[in-house]
Amino acid sequence: MTIEDQKITEIKPEDLISNVRDMHGNGFRLVQIGCGKYDETFEINYSFEKDYKFENLRISITEGIEIPSVSDIYWGAFIYENEMHDLYGVNVKGINLDFKGNLIKTSIKNPFNVKVTKTDKKNNAESKKEEN
Amino acid sequence: MSRRVVVPFGPQHPVLPEPIHLDLVLEDEHVVEAIPSIGYVHRGLEKLVEIREYKDYVFIAERICGICSFIHSLAYCQGIENIMDVDVPPRAHYLRTIWSEYSRMHSHLLWMGLFADSMGFENLFMNSWRLREKVLDAMEETTGGRVIQSSCKVGGVRKDISDSKLKEMILDLEKMAPEIEELNNVFFDESTVKHRTKGIGMLSKEEAYDLGAVGPTARGSGIAIDIRDTGYAAYGDLDFKPVTENGCDCYSRCMVRAKEVLQSIDLIKQAAENIPSGDIEIKVKGNPDGEYFSRVEQPRGECVHYIKGNGKKFIQRERVRTPTLTNIPPLVKMLAGCEMADVPVIVLSIDPCIGCAER
Numbered sequence: 001m002t003i004e005d006q007k008i009t010e011i012k013p014e015d016l017i018s019n020v021r022d023m024h025g026n027g028f029r030l031v032q033i034g035c036g037k038y039d040e041t042f043e044i045n046y047s048f049e050k051d052y053k054f055e056n057l058r059i060s061i062t063e064g065i066e067i068p069s070v071s072d073i074y075w076g077a078f079i080y081e082n083e084m085h086d087l088y089g090v091n092v093k094g095i096n097l098d099f100k101g102n103l104i105k106t107s108i109k110n111p112f113n114v115k116v117t118k119t120d121k122k123n124n125a126e127s128k129k130e131e132n
Numbered sequence: 133m134s135r136r137v138v139v140p141f142g143p144q145h146p147v148l149p150e151p152i153h154l155d156l157v158l159e160d161e162h163v164v165e166a167i168p169s170i171g172y173v174h175r176g177l178e179k180l181v182e183i184r185e186y187k188d189y190v191f192i193a194e195r196i197c198g199i200c201s202f203i204h205s206l207a208y209c210q211g212i213e214n215i216m217d218v219d220v221p222p223r224a225h226y227l228r229t230i231w232s233e234y235s236r237m238h239s240h241l242l243w244m245g246l247f248a249d250s251m252g253f254e255n256l257f258m259n260s261w262r263l264r265e266k267v268l269d270a271m272e273e274t275t276g277g278r279v280i281q282s283s284c285k286v287g288g289v290r291k292d293i294s295d296s297k298l299k300e301m302i303l304d305l306e307k308m309a310p311e312i313e314e315l316n317n318v319f320f321d322e323s324t325v326k327h328r329t330k331g332i333g334m335l336s337k338e339e340a341y342d343l344g345a346v347g348p349t350a351r352g353s354g355i356a357i358d359i360r361d362t363g364y365a366a367y368g369d370l371d372f373k374p375v376t377e378n379g380c381d382c383y384s385r386c387m388v389r390a391k392e393v394l395q396s397i398d399l400i401k402q403a404a405e406n407i408p409s410g411d412i413e414i415k416v417k418g419n420p421d422g423e424y425f426s427r428v429e430q431p432r433g434e435c436v437h438y439i440k441g442n443g444k445k446f447i448q449r450e451r452v453r454t455p456t457l458t459n460i461p462p463l464v465k466m467l468a469g470c471e472m473a474d475v476p477v478i479v480l481s482i483d484p485c486i487g488c489a490e491r
Contacts (some may be wrong), residue, residue, distance in 0.1 A: 070332030105171035
């Protein structure tokens, strides 16, 4: 088994565009943009690869903070940025193809921005039982 | 200038196995722009990590997709094993590789059938699926499941394959190889296929790289990106070189997949002949504390499972970036400028798996 060397660099949100531009300039392809919410902080990873060298840029923001889109650098980034907006409610400014919350249709708004507990699950199951 | 009209394509369409919607902006019969919409089968599977123990979540990871199910479970287990520094027995790595390649064969043959169907070539469709059945039979005989195998677990695999069965599998694959070659030759040489695929859905090497294309979509444009090259599971021990084509069209993407079926046979044979003896799993104690981007090569391309744990039995975050999701922007590029009649073939050429893409 090969354990891949994976570099994660934490950067400030205001440095995002310049860093992503550098990655693009150095010939890295965009692998993915993924968000996660830990307590009150959104952690967003921008993953890149060149010749199987895997590198990540990471920004951390709090709710309500707007981040710039990287879709004018990597055109295909719109798919990840819209996904991040629809699932977490992260505001991304200037997406080249902005679905305005309609890329992923969910029954509740920003479902991944909600903490699910076993009690919630039990209550949902009980309320469904009552409905039936 | 011709009048522009918007024609909706999907989410329900005879050629689409799964729902994706495209707004096609047309000028006469030419597509000027294609705007994709997904979200019809979003299940929120990633969110379930918060209420499922990490060892049990492998069963959910496997259900992200009904085609590359085994490889999803492998990616997830590999991620957890890397975080926890678990040394998986070598035999388990080989078994994982064998099942991964069977999954690739079954996925590619399924796609070849659907692709033939998208061109109205029914006989070719049935022949592709006839061969796929043999692959599914082998999966069922060795794991107990045709589509969902549940044979991968954190720390190894649940089932072993006996040496006699491995020999039998090699013989079966040797018998199957000429049939696949014959099938491939129809895709490569038949004038109907060439007419519908050559020069259609162009995606240059530069565009493919810049738009983040992966898998046969990238390799059909001459980009030799294949995560198997990083040597995960037992791939590092096998003789492997990514299949690439330089045509940048639907025909090239088809050729890559067709050749990869034969390549999978070769990889299974190599793995079955060189599989080491020994344990197939190791007991895993404790909970994952750390993070890892687990990357594997699915039939449709690179798949990333990002896993983050904090030492508790529930994972904090599992983010899955599937190949179809990243192949949507290249698809949008391919569709711009094509003829309306070619849209089904071009859409099929990325082998869209929307269940995967939406999770």
